Amino acid sequence: MTTEHGGRDLGRSLKLLWGDTARPPRGRPPALTLDRIVAAAVEVADELARTEGLEALSMRSIATRLGVGTMSLYRYVPGKSELLDLMLDHVIDVPGEDAEGGWREVLAADARHHWRLCLDHPWYAFVDQSRPLLGPNAMRGLDRLVARLRPAGVDDRTLLMMISAQNDYVEGVARRYVNERRAEARTGVSNEEFWAVQEPTIVKAMSSGDYPTMAGMADNTFDFSYEQLFEFGLTRLHDGYAAFITTPDPHQTG
Amino acid sequence: MTTEHGGRDLGRSLKLLWGDTARPPRGRPPALTLDRIVAAAVEVADELARTEGLEALSMRSIATRLGVGTMSLYRYVPGKSELLDLMLDHVIDVPGEDAEGGWREVLAADARHHWRLCLDHPWYAFVDQSRPLLGPNAMRGLDRLVARLRPAGVDDRTLLMMISAQNDYVEGVARRYVNERRAEARTGVSNEEFWAVQEPTIVKAMSSGDYPTMAGMADNTFDFSYEQLFEFGLTRLHDGYAAFITTPDPHQTG
DNA sequence: CCTTATTCGCGTATGACATACGCGAATTAG
DNA sequence: CTAATTCGCGTATGTCATACGCGAATAAGG
Helix, strand or coil, X not given: CECCCCCCCHHHHXXXXXXXXXXXXXXXXXXXXXXXXXXXXXXXXXXXXXXXXXXXXXXXXXXXXXXXXXXXXXXXXXXXXXXXXXXXXXHCCCCCCCCCCCHHHHHHHHHHHHHHHHHHCCCHHHCCCCCCCCCHHHHHHHHHHHHHXXXXXXXXXXXXXXHHHHHHHHHHHHHHHHHHHHHHHHHCCCHHHHHHHHHHHHHHHXXXXXXXXXXXXXXXXXXXXXXXXXXXXXXXXXXXXXXXXXXXXXXXXC | CEECXXXXXXHHHHHHHHCCCCCCCCCCCCCCCHHHHHHHHHHHHHHHCCCCCHHHCCHHHHHHHHCCCHHHXXXXXXXXXXXXXXXXXXXXXXXXXXXXXXXXXXXXXXHHHHHHHHHHCCCHHHCCXXXXXXXXXXXXXXXXXXXXXXXXXXXXXXXXXXXXXXXXXXXXXXXXXXHHHHHHHHHCCCHHHHHHHHHHHHHHHHHCCCCHHHHCXXXXXXXXXXXXXXXXXXXXXXXXXXXXXXXXXXXXXX
């Protein structure tokens, strides 16, 4: 599944993210750069994640892309986990200066940016983002977002909860969407064909009388796209935020 | 990560889920049952997923738990992917007859049940659930849920979108939560210690002046639990649903 | 009771993977 | 020119899913 990265060395990742890139004065000059490796890794991951999960991204495939031996990468990166940390920060570029408007427009723009990120880099939503490594880009993005949301008059703590809930929602939908696109690309079986395979089983189940409600549902009940679903849920969530902002629940603000 | 299961044979999974379990009249009697295998797999996964991802669940570990050879499992299950399908349906037991009340209480009960499922089986939220195999349990759950939500007066299609959006939200938060608990269990580094490691970097970044907004935030801004976050977002989402039900957006209902 | 068709248990082999270790090559300071 | 230093990466280890096929266990038919 979602593949998460396990025993990363936090200190080393931080050094790699923020550390100086000065070369040592002696010794054989390096043939690679950390940046080149990260960029190549993102490239390969973008291609592979169209059909496979993150576990398909191997150190070998990255090395091959760069035309070097597999073990050469380990001179620059402690391991795959730390490389993932770097890929994350590499891919988060904060959009320029868009989204004028109130908190709702700002939040919506952030959500759509996040959504696009997940679709453009179909591995992104599958990386373990608990305990995020705060890289420069992630930091800048959060800073700007909070600044733009402050005028809503919500305390910072609640603001962070609003952002977190939205992030988790966006990634939840995106993950399912990406999974589906993958299944289609990998198996060559379209969505319609997939449901066609299940149909006999479903029909039989329906006629059993065990599922009276679903048996009576129209055929087009399930015909909505992930984009539609995404926008629908987002609008509902923001409507809920709006109600909360005008009439805050005293329990949550504390 | 999220590790998802790839080339599953849909037809065979369906047969395994709904098919007859009659033994053939001849030949050596089987030492195992499909049910025993699935139950063992869930047990092992529940233990392993406390600290590791789904990729740590190996066919060998399941076989060892059962006291049989690894390859014996393949007499009962085509592969790991199909076994995951079976594990999913095995773990979804529909709760008895709770949650009297309006649509809001029913939805909230469903969300909390889903939430608990993700926490009790820390691998659940990481399985590829696009193109779900409709097993008997999944089917019954959806059927009941829809039946109880019908009185809200929303058309079925919108109802399904409400359910889907909520599911994706719940799994999004749950995934982050589980990831964090894993990180803590695996590394032995508590959450506080983790942030302590990052603090010097953060302090330096703050004093750089590049992140003025975050630099001014109170220390307790990030001090909310995942449970709090979950309930907060859920309430907002339902508030949004409420607004939609009383004043539906003509675009979405179609 | 014995033969034979059938089914099962699972050992072995294959080809992926991350990565520890350490050697030889490349480079530069002195 | 030599020594210190750093790099490239081959080899080896231990993990994984799983294809293949053999020998063992069983029950029906004679």
